[in-house]
Amino acid sequence: xxxxxxxxxxxxxxxxxxxxxxxxxxxxxxxxxxxxxxxxxxxxxxxxxxxxxxxxxxxxxxxxxxxxxxxxxxxxxxxxxxxxxxxxxxxxxxxxxxxxxxxxxxxxxxxxxxxxxxxxxxxxxxxxxxxxxxxxxxxxxxxxxxxxxxxxxxxxxxxxxxxxxxxxxxxxxxxxxxxxxxxxxxxxxxxxxxxxxxxxxx
Numbered sequence: 001x002x003x004x005x006x007x008x009x010x011x012x013x014x015x016x017x018x019x020x021x022x023x024x025x026x027x028x029x030x031x032x033x034x035x036x037x038x039x040x041x042x043x044x045x046x047x048x049x050x051x052x053x054x055x056x057x058x059x060x061x062x063x064x065x066x067x068x069x070x071x072x073x074x075x076x077x078x079x080x081x082x083x084x085x086x087x088x089x090x091x092x093x094x095x096x097x098x099x100x101x102x103x104x105x106x107x108x109x110x111x112x113x114x115x116x117x118x119x120x121x122x123x124x125x126x127x128x129x130x131x132x133x134x135x136x137x138x139x140x141x142x143x144x145x146x147x148x149x150x151x152x153x154x155x156x157x158x159x160x161x162x163x164x165x166x167x168x169x170x171x172x173x174x175x176x177x178x179x180x181x182x183x184x185x186x187x188x189x190x191x192x193x194x195x196x197x198x199x200x201x202x
Contacts, residue, residue, distance in 0.1 A: 073155065074153070074154050074155065075154055075155055075156045076091060076092060076128070076129070076154050076157065076159075077090070077091065077092055077093045077156070078090070078091055078121075078156070078159065078160045078193060079091075079161045079162075079163065080117070080160055080161070080162050080163075080176060080180060081162075081163045081164070082162070082163070082164035082165070082168050082172060082173065082176055083165075085105065085106060086103040086104055086105045086106060087103065087104040087112055087113065087114075087117050087176070088101070088103050088104075089101065089102055089103075089104070089117070089120065089121075091128075102120070104116050104117055104120070112172065112176075114175055114178070114179035117176070117179045117180070118179045118180070118183050118192070119183070121160075121179075121183075121192050121193065122183045122190070122192055125192055125193075129152050129153070129154060129157050130152070130153065132150030132151055133151055133152060133153050134150075135148055135149065135150055135151060136148070136149060136150075137149070150191070158191070158193055158195045159193060159196075159197060160177075160180045160193035160195070160196055160197070161196075161197045161198075161199055162176055162177060162180070162196055162197070164176075173198065177196045180192055180193045180194075180196065181193065181194045
């Protein structure tokens with residue numbers, strides 16, 4: 001004889017919602033990670049200003065010149081490129097071999113010839129830029145003092161742009177900046193191009 005199934009033993013089906021919270025956490029983490037490693041631009045440029053110091057010009061009677069009153073828009077456009085096999089120097093925007101574009105090959109040991117770079121820039125500055133035509137001053141936010149610097153007949157008479165490939169070691173860039181900054185002759189330091197603009201091409 002068959003018995004009727006008991007109603008108490010019958011299970012009701014439960015509706016279960018899918019928990020999407022772990023998946024959403026993973027997606028949010030991936031978005032942050034991808035934004036962090038994404039390359040936003042292929043060209044980056046920053047201005048590097050060395051610690052400013054009071055600089056005395058060779059002509060003590062040189063008049064003070066306000067930067068806003070410079071009448072000469074001529075520029076040198078000095079560019080030093082750290083290439084794989086040499087240091088390339090471009091002046092006045094020239095890219096053809098000649099007096100305003102030249103390469104300084106590496107030394108036999110493989111190091112860059114920074115001394116030759118310094119000597120060539122010193123010769124160029126003495127020949128083309130000349131002595132300061134005046135002085136100017138700028139407030140140093142860090143020290144709160146007015147820093148004095150010379151003014152030349154070229155607006156960028158103290159600037160150099162340095163470019164390098166992405167794999168170039170940073171220490172090599174520092175040595176290049178140091179070679180362009182000044183030259184020591186008989187214990188006397190002469191200013192060359194102390195304001196460096198760093199450009200890196202990936």
